[in-house]
Amino acid sequence: xxxxxxxxxxxxxxxxxxxxxxxxxxxxxxxxxxxxxx
Amino acid sequence: xxxxxxxxxxxxxxxxxxxxxxxxxxxxxxxxxxxxxxxxxxxxxxxxxxxxxxxxxxxxxxxxxxxxxxxxxxxxxxxxxxxxxxxxxxxxxxxxxxxxxxxxxxxxxxxxxxxxxxxxxxxxxxxxxxxxxxxxxxxxxxxxxxxxxxxxxxxxxxxxxxxxxxxxxxxxxxxxxxxxxxxxxxxxxxxxxx
Numbered sequence: 111x112x113x114x115x116x117x118x119x120x121x122x123x124x125x126x127x128x129x130x131x132x133x134x135x136x137x138x139x140x141x142x143x144x145x146x147x148x
Numbered sequence: 149x150x151x152x153x154x155x156x157x158x159x160x161x162x163x164x165x166x167x168x169x170x171x172x173x174x175x176x177x178x179x180x181x182x183x184x185x186x187x188x189x190x191x192x193x194x195x196x197x198x199x200x201x202x203x204x205x206x207x208x209x210x211x212x213x214x215x216x217x218x219x220x221x222x223x224x225x226x227x228x229x230x231x232x233x234x235x236x237x238x239x240x241x242x243x244x245x246x247x248x249x250x251x252x253x254x255x256x257x258x259x260x261x262x263x264x265x266x267x268x269x270x271x272x273x274x275x276x277x278x279x280x281x282x283x284x285x286x287x288x289x290x291x292x293x294x295x296x297x298x299x300x301x302x303x304x305x306x307x308x309x310x311x312x313x314x315x316x317x318x319x320x321x322x323x324x325x326x327x328x329x330x331x332x333x334x335x336x337x338x339x340x341x342x
Contacts, residue, residue: 125174126163127220129190130278131156131244135270139156139205142246146203146259 156244161233188212190272195263207242
C-alpha cells in the first residue's frame with residue numbers, strides 16, 4: 111500500500127511477529143534449551 | 149545461551165524495521181487479522197537443524213498454519229509495506245529454536261548428535277500471535293542478564309491478554325561466535341485469535 115511506504119532510518123525500531131508457544135509445552139521446550147546450555 | 153533469552157516461539161514474519169509512528173496501524177491491522185482465524189493446533193515432532201549452529205523442534209506444517217502465515221505476510225506487504233517475511237526468501241519453514249547461533253560448531257555437533265535421535269511430540273494450542281518490538285539497545289553477551297522466560301510464560305497464562313504485557317530479551321543477527329549484538333524486544337500485543 112503506497113500510503114504506508116516511507117523512508118526508513120537506522121533509528122527505526124525492529125519488530126517481528128510470532129506465535130508464542132503455550133506455557134506447558136513451552137516449559138518442555140525450555141528444558142531442551144537448558145540441556146544444551148549445560 | 150541465546151535461545152534461553154526468548155520464550156519458545158514460532159516466527160511468522162522475520163524481524164523488520166519500521167518507523168514507530170506506524171505502530172498503531174500495525175496493531176490495528178493485526179487485530180483485524182486475528183479476527184479471521186480461529187484457534188487451532190500446531191503439532192511438533194522431533195528435532196531438526198540448520199547446520200551448523202541452529203537446532204530446533206520441528207513444526208508439522210498444516211494447512212491452517214500455512215494459510216495463517218501466507219495471509220499474514222500478504223497483509224504485511226500490501227497493507228503495511230513490510231517485506232522479506234522469510235529468511236533469505238526461502239519458503240516458510242516453521243520451527244521452534246532451542247539452540248541459536250551462539251552455539252559453537254563443536255557444541256552443535258555434540259548437541260545435534262543427541263537430539264537427532266530424540267523423539268518428541270507436542271501439540272500447541274495456538275490461540276494468539278504477538279508483535280514484538282526491539283527496545284533500541286545493543287549490547288554483548290559478555291555479561292548476559294538472567295532469563296526472563298519464566299516470568300514471561302507465567303504472565304502469558306493470564307486472560308484477557310493485556311497490552312504491553314512484558315518484555316523479553318531476544319537475540320538477533322549475531323556477528324560472530326563470541327560477541328554479538330543482542331536486542332531486547334517488547335511484546336507489544338498479544339492478539340487472541342477468533
